[in-house]
Amino acid sequence: MSARLDVWLWLAHRASGALLAPLIVAHLVTIVIAVQGGLDAAEIVARTRGSVFWGGFYFLFVAAAALHAGLGVRSFVAEHARLSNGPATAIGVVLGLVLLVMGGRAVAGLVL
């Protein structure tokens, strides 16, 4: 793997992690506000359906989580399972794609 790609993946891992931090805080605050007076699916959908803001917020969240988890697991399996770069990258890419598709479907279900 080229040094350039290595550096970009490393940067993407850090950048997605930095992005996740405020998104997680916003998500937790939203949960605390949303459950005031009980958890209600209709109330949640009423807030998110057709909303560009919530759609954008959650899709960004999903994309950052998929990227961060995929790259993190790639490093983790390379170190702890002692896999070489190729297999480790394959595992990371598969995990990232699974998270992206599942999360994307969940966001679509809330917004569309």
Next chain:
Amino acid sequence: MASGEVTARIWRGGTEGHFQEFRLGYRHDQTVLDLVTEVQRRHDPSLAYRFACRVGMCGSCAMTVSGRPRWTCRTLVADVVDKGAVTLAPLTNLPVIRDLVADMTPFFEKWRKAGGRFEAGETPAEAFSTITHDDPARRAVDAGIECINCGVCYAACDVVRMRDDYVGPAALNRAWTLVNDARDAGGPARLAQVAEGGCLACHTRQRCAQYCPKGLNPTEAIAGLKRRVTAAALKGEL
């Protein structure tokens, strides 16, 4: 500081082997290397170990002393003896040749892989590089230049243990001194060399800095390389 009796548990054999115990007296000013020498001269001449200068300059006598890597020529027995015993083994993360001698070949191969050699450039320098003593780059070189390549940081590093391709703290510390050397012509190629299997793999656990007998901070050097490598990638130089 106390003198007394110590049970030295010393590794015998290669990768497979066992600990052999020797009961010895020690003096307050006796080093661990002295203790090993005494075992070889008075108890078992077949014991293999490595040393050269005995005064903390050459970096050849490092061993695992009671679980942590140390330079044995500057470590007093009195400081490391615990419940009347001290355990001596070869450096970890390296192949074992015999007894207390680790094979340093991978350590120096990785040192070269990380571009540890000064690059003079294609043409001779046209003028002397003017480097003032308070120049920040010169200061960065000063901070890392005293490395004696003893391998203590390499043995202490978790990432070295986990990743075969990771070049380790000493090699990256050396690369950082060259990156900051105004006379070096390594340029972006040097940065590309330390990115892959290099500085980006560091977990910043700082065991290298914790155990370095010279008090160097390879983690700081690696952090500097991360910044330079990132900047070079953003500028499209890699």
